[in-house]
Amino acid sequence: xxxxxxxxxxxxxxxxxxxxxxxxxxxxxxxxxxxxxxxxxxxxxxxxxxxxxxxxxxxxxxxxxxxxxxxxxxxxxxxxxxxxxxxxxxxxxxxxxxxxxxxxxxxxxxxxxxxxxxxxxxxxxxxxxxxxxxxxxxxxxxxxxxxxxxxxxxxxxxxxxxxxxxxxxxxxxxxxxxxxxxxxxxxxxxxxxxxxxxxxxxxxxxxxxxxxxxxxxxxxxxxxxxxxxxxxxxxxxxxxxxxxxxxxxxxxxxxxxxxxxxxxxxxxxxxxxxxxxxxxxxxxxxxxxxxxxxxxxxxxxxxxxxxxxxxxxxx
Amino acid sequence: xxxxxxxxxxxxxxxxxxxxxxxxxxxxxxxxxxxxxxxxxxxxxxxxxxxxxxxxxxxxxxxxxxxxxxxxxxxxxxxxxxxxxxxxxxxxxxxxxxxxxxxxxxxxxxxxxxxxxxxxxxxxxxxxxxxxxxxxxxxxxxxxxxxxxxxxxxxxxxxxxxxxxxxxxxxxxxxxxxxxxxxxxxxxxxxxxxxxxxxxxxxxxxxxxxxxxxxxxxxxxxxxxxxxxxxxxxxxxxxxxxxxxxxxxxxxxxxxxxxxxxxxxxxxxxxxxxxxxxxxxxxxxxxxxxxxxxxxxxxxxxxxxxxxxxxxxxx
Numbered sequence: 191x192x193x194x195x196x197x198x199x200x201x202x203x204x205x206x207x208x209x210x211x212x213x214x215x216x217x218x219x220x221x222x223x224x225x226x227x228x229x230x231x232x233x234x235x236x237x238x239x240x241x242x243x244x245x246x247x248x249x250x251x252x253x254x255x256x257x258x259x260x261x262x263x264x265x266x267x268x269x270x271x272x273x274x275x276x277x278x279x280x281x282x283x284x285x286x287x288x289x290x291x292x293x294x295x296x297x298x299x300x301x302x303x304x305x306x307x308x309x310x311x312x313x314x315x316x317x318x319x320x321x322x323x324x325x326x327x328x329x330x331x332x333x334x335x336x337x338x339x340x341x342x343x344x345x346x347x348x349x350x351x352x353x354x355x356x357x358x359x360x361x362x363x364x365x366x367x368x369x370x371x372x373x374x375x376x377x378x379x380x381x382x383x384x385x386x387x388x389x390x391x392x393x394x395x396x397x398x399x400x401x402x403x404x405x406x407x408x409x410x411x412x413x414x415x416x417x418x419x420x421x422x423x424x425x426x427x428x429x430x431x432x433x434x435x436x437x438x439x440x441x442x443x444x445x446x447x448x449x450x451x452x453x454x455x456x457x458x459x460x461x462x463x464x465x466x467x468x469x470x471x472x473x474x475x476x477x478x479x480x481x482x483x484x485x486x487x488x489x490x491x492x493x494x495x496x497x498x499x500x501x502x503x504x505x
Numbered sequence: 506x507x508x509x510x511x512x513x514x515x516x517x518x519x520x521x522x523x524x525x526x527x528x529x530x531x532x533x534x535x536x537x538x539x540x541x542x543x544x545x546x547x548x549x550x551x552x553x554x555x556x557x558x559x560x561x562x563x564x565x566x567x568x569x570x571x572x573x574x575x576x577x578x579x580x581x582x583x584x585x586x587x588x589x590x591x592x593x594x595x596x597x598x599x600x601x602x603x604x605x606x607x608x609x610x611x612x613x614x615x616x617x618x619x620x621x622x623x624x625x626x627x628x629x630x631x632x633x634x635x636x637x638x639x640x641x642x643x644x645x646x647x648x649x650x651x652x653x654x655x656x657x658x659x660x661x662x663x664x665x666x667x668x669x670x671x672x673x674x675x676x677x678x679x680x681x682x683x684x685x686x687x688x689x690x691x692x693x694x695x696x697x698x699x700x701x702x703x704x705x706x707x708x709x710x711x712x713x714x715x716x717x718x719x720x721x722x723x724x725x726x727x728x729x730x731x732x733x734x735x736x737x738x739x740x741x742x743x744x745x746x747x748x749x750x751x752x753x754x755x756x757x758x759x760x761x762x763x764x765x766x767x768x769x770x771x772x773x774x775x776x777x778x779x780x781x782x783x784x785x786x787x788x789x790x791x792x793x794x795x796x797x798x799x800x801x802x803x804x805x806x807x808x809x810x811x812x813x814x815x816x817x818x819x820x
Contacts, residue, residue, distance in 0.1 A: 214714065214718065215710075215711060216711045348722060350718075350719050356719065360722055386707065387707070389704040389706055390704065390705045390706075392705060395530075395705045395740070396530060396531045398710075399714060401665065402717060402718055403533070404665050404673065406721050407663060407675055407721060408673075410725035411673075419665070419671055425710070
């Protein structure tokens with residue numbers, strides 16, 4: 191049984207994430223350092239997991255631990271470790287609900303990172319990943335780790351496999367930033383998943399794999415031209431884009447302002463672009479204006495991509 | 506119009522290639538330095554392309570230039586450049602026919618490289634690629650460049666696009682060699698292509714893209730564990746393996762001897778494996794023995810993967 195740490199009360203931050211990153215459906219994701227969720231966990235005597243408050247851009251999140259992504263993740267960890275004491279969670283949401291910015295993953299990740307800090311024998315990040323997945327399943331109805339893994343590890347992250355996941359951090363060219371624009375509407379991940387076709391044509395398969403390989407190769411070799419030319423999702427984006435009013439115009443505005451690429455963040459409706467530092471302000475302005483022309487206000491962030499992932503912020 | 510070079514007679518060598526490399530169907534290929542084709546080209550007065558001899562493991566290759574991959578490639582180049590003189594080709598085949606080792610590509614590549622050396626204003630490799638493609642179409646019935654590009658550029662090569670192909674050389678860990686085993690049977694690329702399904706399930710698509718991304722990432726970061734775990738073709742190999750007697754046993758023998766991975770070279774029947782240097786002899790022996798148990802003799806090579814691609818060997 192794990193021992194207690196010196197602390198009884200820890201707060202962790204986990205960043206928002208862009209899943210899929212255009213060409214890596216269900217396998218790639220990257221952090222957006224500028225925004226995230228915080229979870230404070232207190233040790234309590236009763237051997238159970240409770241949620242005492244949800245603040246921030248919380249909307250209508252369930253407070254029953256087994257229905258809440260952070261609660262469920264810590265429950266899974268608590269059960270597996272057979273702890274004789276319990277945890278009380280306070281969740282502070284910085285990531286809008288159903289925005290496609292990995293909010294459910296960030297809450298689950300911040301929760302397990304905070305809970306782990308209360309143990310004197312910390313679990314590895316790969317072990318924490320498994321518990322966080324239990325939370326994510328509640329939100330999306332499917333097991334996928336392309337939000338959780340980057341939120342936990344930081345940066346651009348490839349994840350392969352579920353039962354024994356391999357996690358690989360991929361370098362991002364230093365001059366590249368992410369522009370994230372969240373229109374004021376919601377899209378449920380379950381719905382965005384349900385509309386996807388069960389098959390991919392062999393031709394689209396080859397094209398998408400070429401773009402994926404080019405993109406990763408471009409990241410490793412700091413080849414912005416290759417990244418720009420590979421940044422094209424021919425499989426998922428065409429199926430989902432009609433769910434986001436103005437998607438075509440927003441993307442066009444980003445590209446016209448010099449973005450390297452632009453696509454849907456996770457299941458949407460948030461749209462992200464990659465751009466060199468000196469283009470980011472123009473890219474963001476173009477995307478926000480294009481949404482506004484479709485009657486949608488939005489929040490927008492410009493952020494570095496690489497960071498250390500979820501971390502303890504207090505004490 | 507290009508000027509003549511100082512030479513009237515040039516011989517070029519182009520290496521054999523492993524297309525697909527398990528997880529990069531139609532987009533990845535790598536050279537096998539140990540074996541290849543040679544094409545000697547003489548300038549002749551008549552403004553036409555002729556083939557005067559085909560030697561080596563030639564089988565029944567057509568000598569009409571428009572039906573021969575090397576002839577057709579040089580014809581395409583000759584026509585585009587509107588040359589007032591002609592070329593006479595002597596083709597020396599080192600690569601067995603219909604073996605899945607990129608023989609048609611190597612002949613086309615050696616031919617355009619040799620012809621280019623006879624011009625005083627050499628074309629770029631990307632331009633040569635376009636002419637070599639014209640030859641490859643004759644052999645395979647489809648436009649694909651995953652044999653031509655590596656044979657021309659050398660090493661492990663990613664190619665994206667046909668009309669404006671992007672070519673990217675990907676580093677291969679220094680300790681890795683390719684074991685290539687060619688059983689004495691033939692498989693026509695057209696047939697091996699015809700049996701492929703027109704669709705890929707979304708689940709296989711995700712799995713294959715994860716493996717592709719892991720493989721490329723492993724190559725860039727010298728991560729042999731990642732290469733080993735990603736070296737698994739879940740889309741094409743299951744559809745083609747029944748065309749190769751003993752495939753399962755040959756692969757099993759390679760893996761039991763410590764290979765990083767093993768799959769079909771191009772459309773087969775040649776099977777390739779990647780292995781660390783000190784494993785190669787055992788891997789090769791196991792693969793050859795497994796084919797023999799199925800009544801098939803074979804030729805086998807152990808080769809470095811990275812090289813400079815097609816080159817002039819004489820004068």
